Amino acid sequence: MIELAPFAVRPETSRGRLHPEPAGGARSPFQRDRDRIIHSTAFRRLQYKTQVFIYHEGDAFRTRLTHSIEVAQIARSIARRLRVDEDLAEALALAHDLGHPPFGHAGEDALNGLMRPYGGFDHNAQSLKAVTSLELRYAEFEGLNLTWETLEGLAKHNGPLARPSPFITAYDGQHPLDLQSHASVEAQIAALSDDIAYNNHDLDDGLRARLFTLDEVSTLPLVGDAVAEARRRYPEAPAPRLASEAIRRVINAMVEDVVAEAQRRLVRLDPQNADAVRQAGRPMIAFSAAMQAANQDVRRFLFDRMYRHWRVNRTMQKSRRVVQVLFSLLHGGPDMLPPEWQERAGTTGSAACAAAVCDYIAGMTDRFALDEHRRLTDPLLPG
Structure with a gap:
C-alpha cells in the first residue's frame, strides 16, 4: 500500500458528513462516496448525455459517462504518482459532470439564459445539487450524504468561488465548504484530468466524424510531434x-507534465497537511507554461474546427430550441409535470416553479428530452 504524502487528504481525518453515519467497515469514507456516485441515478443518465455529438449520431462517440470514466482513469494515475488519495480523486472525477443537462454546452447555455432572472444555471452547482438534494435514494436524508471533502471538491475544484451560485451560497450556509480557499490536491487533480480527457477525446471524436484530418491536427504543437512519432x-x-497512437502519446505527455509541474510546486510550498494546500493561494496541480500554451492551441483548433463546425452548429441550435421550448411550456404549465415535480414547482411562473422545471430538464438525457419535446408539441402523440 502506498504511503500517503503529508499534503494528501486522509480518510481518517475527514470532516465527515452532514448527516452522521456509522463507519463503512472495510471501505474508507471516500470509497463509499465513489460507490454511492456510481450507483446514483444521475450517474446512469450520463450514458445518454452528449459531449459534442447527440446520442443518435453514432455509438462510438463519447458520452458524459465514457468521458467521466476516462477522467477517473487519468485522475487515479496522477493521484498515485503524487501519493494522494486515489479514491477521493476518482469520486470527484466520476461526479464532476452529474449536473450537466442534455445536449452538452448547448443545453447549459439555453438553461443559463432561461434561468438568468433567477440566478442563472451552472453545471458545477447543479452537480452539487444533484448529490445533496436531487438524488432520493436514502430514507434518512436527501441526496447521497457525501463527505465534506467530496462536496468541497465538487463546489470549487476549479478554484475559490468569488461569486458562488445561489444554490451553492444557500448550501454553504447550512454546511460551510470554505468557498474562498482552494480545494484539495485530489480535487485539483480531478479538474485538470477533465481538461486532459476533454481535449484529447474531442480530437479523437472529431477525427472519427471527419470534421478534420490527421494531417491538419499535425500542425499543432505536441499533437504534431505525437503524430510524427506514430508515423x-x-x-x-x-x-x-x-x-489512436498519437492521442495516447499526447495524453501521456500531458500527464507527465502535470506530475512534474505539481512536484515542483509542492516541493516549493512544502505543505505539511491538506489545509496548507487549500491556503496556498495558487493551485498546486497545473500544466507547465509550455504545456499550457500547447493545450490552448488545441483548444483554439477544436473551437474553430469542431465546436463551430456547421454540422455541429446545426445540431446545437436545434438542441437549444428543444430546451427552450420544454422550459417555456413547463414553466407556463407546471400541471404538465409529473406529480412529484408539480409539488415542488408550486405556483405557475414563480421562481420555485422555474427552479423545479430547470432541475427536471437538467436531469434529462438527450433521448428523454427529445421524446418529451415530441410528447408536449405533437398533438397526435399521447402525453
Missing part, C-alpha cells in the same frame, strides 16, 4: 490507428 514507428498503419 515513424508504424509507417504502414492506417489513419485511424495512427490517430
Whole structure:
C-alpha cells in the first residue's frame, strides 16, 4: 500500500458528513462516496448525455459517462504518482459532470439564459445539487450524504468561488465548504484530468466524424510531434490507428507534465497537511507554461474546427430550441409535470416553479428530452 504524502487528504481525518453515519467497515469514507456516485441515478443518465455529438449520431462517440470514466482513469494515475488519495480523486472525477443537462454546452447555455432572472444555471452547482438534494435514494436524508471533502471538491475544484451560485451560497450556509480557499490536491487533480480527457477525446471524436484530418491536427504543437512519432514507428498503419497512437502519446505527455509541474510546486510550498494546500493561494496541480500554451492551441483548433463546425452548429441550435421550448411550456404549465415535480414547482411562473422545471430538464438525457419535446408539441402523440 502506498504511503500517503503529508499534503494528501486522509480518510481518517475527514470532516465527515452532514448527516452522521456509522463507519463503512472495510471501505474508507471516500470509497463509499465513489460507490454511492456510481450507483446514483444521475450517474446512469450520463450514458445518454452528449459531449459534442447527440446520442443518435453514432455509438462510438463519447458520452458524459465514457468521458467521466476516462477522467477517473487519468485522475487515479496522477493521484498515485503524487501519493494522494486515489479514491477521493476518482469520486470527484466520476461526479464532476452529474449536473450537466442534455445536449452538452448547448443545453447549459439555453438553461443559463432561461434561468438568468433567477440566478442563472451552472453545471458545477447543479452537480452539487444533484448529490445533496436531487438524488432520493436514502430514507434518512436527501441526496447521497457525501463527505465534506467530496462536496468541497465538487463546489470549487476549479478554484475559490468569488461569486458562488445561489444554490451553492444557500448550501454553504447550512454546511460551510470554505468557498474562498482552494480545494484539495485530489480535487485539483480531478479538474485538470477533465481538461486532459476533454481535449484529447474531442480530437479523437472529431477525427472519427471527419470534421478534420490527421494531417491538419499535425500542425499543432505536441499533437504534431505525437503524430510524427506514430508515423515513424508504424509507417504502414492506417489513419485511424495512427490517430489512436498519437492521442495516447499526447495524453501521456500531458500527464507527465502535470506530475512534474505539481512536484515542483509542492516541493516549493512544502505543505505539511491538506489545509496548507487549500491556503496556498495558487493551485498546486497545473500544466507547465509550455504545456499550457500547447493545450490552448488545441483548444483554439477544436473551437474553430469542431465546436463551430456547421454540422455541429446545426445540431446545437436545434438542441437549444428543444430546451427552450420544454422550459417555456413547463414553466407556463407546471400541471404538465409529473406529480412529484408539480409539488415542488408550486405556483405557475414563480421562481420555485422555474427552479423545479430547470432541475427536471437538467436531469434529462438527450433521448428523454427529445421524446418529451415530441410528447408536449405533437398533438397526435399521447402525453
